[in-house]
Amino acid sequence: xxxxxxxxxxxxxxxxxxxxxxxxxxxxxxxxxxxxxxxxxxxxxxxxxxxxxxxxxxxxxxxxxxxxxxxxxxxxxxxxxxxxxxxxxxxxxxxxxxxxxxxxxxxxxxxxxxxxxxxxxxxxxxxxxxxxxxxxxxxxxxxxxxxxxxxxxxxxxxxxxxxxxxxxxxxxxxxxxxxxxxx
Ligand SMILES: C[S@@+](CC[C@H](N)C(=O)[O-])C[C@H]1O[C@@H](n2cnc3c(N)ncnc32)[C@H](O)[C@@H]1O
Ligand SMILES: Nc1nc2[nH]cc(C(=O)O)c2c(=O)[nH]1
Ligand code: SF4
Ligand SMILES: [Mg+2]
Numbered sequence: 001x002x003x004x005x006x007x008x009x010x011x012x013x014x015x016x017x018x019x020x021x022x023x024x025x026x027x028x029x030x031x032x033x034x035x036x037x038x039x040x041x042x043x044x045x046x047x048x049x050x051x052x053x054x055x056x057x058x059x060x061x062x063x064x065x066x067x068x069x070x071x072x073x074x075x076x077x078x079x080x081x082x083x084x085x086x087x088x089x090x091x092x093x094x095x096x097x098x099x100x101x102x103x104x105x106x107x108x109x110x111x112x113x114x115x116x117x118x119x120x121x122x123x124x125x126x127x128x129x130x131x132x133x134x135x136x137x138x139x140x141x142x143x144x145x146x147x148x149x150x151x152x153x154x155x156x157x158x159x160x161x162x163x164x165x166x167x168x169x170x171x172x173x174x175x176x177x178x179x180x181x182x183x
Pocket of ligand 4: 038039
């Protein structure tokens with residue numbers, strides 16, 4: 001059984017795959033407590049993989065996004081294999097502190113201060129920019145394909161744009177779902 005906070009069909013609002021239709025599986029609970037966290041993830045229902053796959057199969061899209069809370073606390077090779085057997089493309093939003101199943105198709109790592117990184121492969125780094133003085137340059141040393149800075153709850157977008165113009169290795173990621181009011 002795995003503890004699920006919510007499961008919904010929407011568009012990936014953030015980062016490299018922004019705009020792509022996806023089923024979001026939000027797992028309950030997290031091993032970090034970021035003061036800026038925009039998600040209430042603690043509550044949840046225990047679900048069998050059979051129930052989970054049935055819910056996922058109800059939607060026509062190919063992409064499934066594992067998120068949370070911290071999905072790394074709940075997933076394993078078996079779940080990824082089962083989603084692949086349904087023909088799904090498996091992406092994850094993770095804080096990077098957990099060792100992940102290697103077969104995941106896309107790893108979005110959003111490293112957090114004080115969270116020791118244990119991920120072996122990162123496709124996209126996506127750092128929440130909370131304000132001037134935050135050390136984000138060190139995250140550019142992580143081996144990844146893309147490096148995004150994301151404003152905190154769309155509140156400091158101007159500041160992030162100015163930072164990126166001065167440090168053009170970064171790209172902007174907006175939480176577009178918040179701008180267009182979809183889940
Ligand atoms: C809610 S977290 C869940 C996955 C995982 N725990 C993590 O932090 O990556 C999903 C994404 O939202 C980002 N996020 C959380 N709170 C945010 C906020 N207030 N503004 C912008 N992004 C935020 C996280 O950094 C992460 O990239
Ligand atoms: N539309 C939409 N895109 C998202 N990308 C990452 C999300 C998350 O909470 O992990 C998220 C979310 O909650 N909604
Ligand atoms: S690691 Fe992710 S889910 Fe956990 S508190 Fe931080 S932003 Fe929220
Ligand atoms: Mg979110």
